[in-house]
Amino acid sequence: MNKLNVLIVEDSKPILQIHKHLVTNAGFNPVTAETFAEVKALEHMFPDFFCAIIDYSLPDAPNGEAIPYLLDHNVPGVVMTGMIDDETRDTILNLPVIDYITKESKQAYTYLQHLLVKLRVNHLIKILVVDESDDSREYLKRLLNRHNYDVILASTGAEAIAQLEKHPTIKLVITDKELPNMDGIELCNQIRSKYSKDEISIIGLSGADNPALTAKFIKNGANDFLTKPFCLEEFYCRVLQNIEFIESVETIRRQANTDYLTGLYNRRYFFEKVSPEITKRFDGSTNSTLAMMDIDHFKSVNDTYGHDAGDEILKATAQLIQQHFSADYLAARIGGEEFCIFLDTLARDEATLLLDNFRQEMENMSVEVGGNTIKCTISIGVAHCCEDSFDGIMIKADELLYEAKEAGRNVVITD
Template sequence: MKKVLIVEDSLPIVALHKNIAIKAGLEPVIAMTFSEVKALSSQFDDFFCAIIDYSLPDAPNGEAIDFILDAKVPSIVMTGMLDDNIREHILGLPVIDYITKESKQAFHYLLSLLKKLQTNNKIKILVVDDSGSARAYVRGLLLRHNFDVLLANSGKSALNVLKNNPDIKLIITDKEMPNMNGIELCNEIRATHTKDDVSIIGISANSSQSLTAKFIKNGANDFLQKPFCLEEFYCRVIQNIEYIQSIDTIRKQANTDYLTDLANRRYYFNSAQPIMDSLDTSTVAMMDIDDFKSINDNYGHDAGDIVLKTISSLIKLHFEPKYLAARLGGEEFSIYFHDLELEKAVNMLENFRQELEKTKINVGSELISCTVSIGVCQDKKDKLDSLLILADQKLYSAKETGKNKVVF
């Protein structure tokens, strides 16, 4: 478990911070004085980050912050001191964030921040600016929050980076660039990517009041004028990423079977049919759990759910992400092999069948086994429905001739 250093002299706040750290999946280590911080300095390399109060009994002027930052420990400053001069001083340091203990919401924000810091490395952000120093500055700010940062020095370069990294969630682009400015870049991006696919934040040192509207009307989600407030910068970045993540969550819920996390029937048909239209032949497998009703009858529906989840996990292991797998309903599954010879598909399915047959599934106080029957078909049918009917006929043959087999 990653460790977080909590530097705080108030026992009630220490208890609150410890609880927040544990909720975030971190192991809290406490220091209540600057002396205790120094005593822990040999362990600094072990800390994921630190949460530091500004004023300590033996370090009233933020000395602990400088000491920890000098040791390259990523740090969040959380204090009850609201002095503007102190705030400006802290924001001039390379801290992750500065949070004032004004309300309960501040502690909710801290919990959210700690969780995000552990997963932000999976989020790609593209920074576009023709100025190397400007790119480096914004990159440095984003790296404090552990984002995966990509860089482009022109609009054309940005489009190439986006093409090669379709999982980019946020683009931060300057307005003033030669050949293709930031507003023109927004237009180009929106020709292929909607606001639900990727967020764009425009930035500019131009003080024109109309620039915000120009960026947003041309496809940007947000705008910041340089020089920007660091707190506002981070708030805008987080807000735009959370929007994209919310859309991704909604899409996943709409396209995924709630129990097994496989594709659902609608997504399977919508995804497989366009691929099928572009191919001469396709291979489809239909799969059904043998005697599933007896599992529910003998062990209960909770046991049935465990069996479905176990089989789905094995399906993912054997066939995803290269091939499309789905739960069509009940105990019925299907695999679409878009570019695989029939013999190779059958071999993959047979390997899956054999592993499942050997798998012991824990359903509470008992270990049970289960098997599947599988029907496979390769044909030149135009419609997925037609191919599934043929695969289903082979599945019926597998059931009629003893179950727990692959018929093709």
């Protein structure tokens, strides 16, 4: 991805340097202005700015004049200021700014960098907003759009359930309590009957003056609750916190299920996913296709070039496996230089052709490591059969892999 420009409007040189550093670390290209006049001189670049970090008080604009100017010119703004009085805060938050950060501590700068990183990827995050009121839905959408979220709208609980089925990657649902036919609390129950708290977060909203609503929402499956009208800063913090919870769970799950070196699924995950399918198909007398593959003479690569070179060979092989198989089939590194691919119910001849094309590309692949050009081949055993257990089909594929090794390696052997 090309680096995007971020405008830094700041008259303090030490803070300007800090901002340039964190903007760069967040993956952006910093462009600076120390006065309002310099900001105006950059007007020709405004369409190229991802956003601006705007100091409230400048030598020639002491009352925040640069903020509405940039917003009016469609440059989204994060306001940073040393002024922490409530009047200034309210004035800024009445403008459509991305966020308002006070320069009270080092943590403010950490938060700013984290915000920039999130703003860059938030377009990948889907949020479902459920509210009967057109005005309320649009208001929440505008708030979330400031942070670049992909917002989906629903006016009823039934419509919300339909949207969740249509968009399975939704990470957060924000729902008002007052909905027609099915209120927000019942909607929470409905969502939780299909999705766990690890899969989707829910924030309940209500304008009712009822302290018990928080507990009711949370006891019925919500992760969080806000009373309307809410503080904008709190709203954004709650949204971010709930999305990051889902992302953290996804990261833990991904790390638990994948091989750290190659990024392919690991042995445990592969067994858990494939084993039930093999058992189910045995009951229906349906053949499954499983390929076992092993990099030829891999030990000699480690002995000759070192284990770092061996790791590079493993990673290059895994990348090739992903290119050939990951879109349609399940592939895993099951140990050392051994890989396994579950080819579902693919016919024997089709599987053999597919795997032999992969074998040929592996044979032609070169890996450059430490000034050395390393080439490797791979042997493959393919079982196409109906077994009563995963171990049964694995043993057959492994026996065929052994035959491939005995036949001189760099070959595909099928049953």
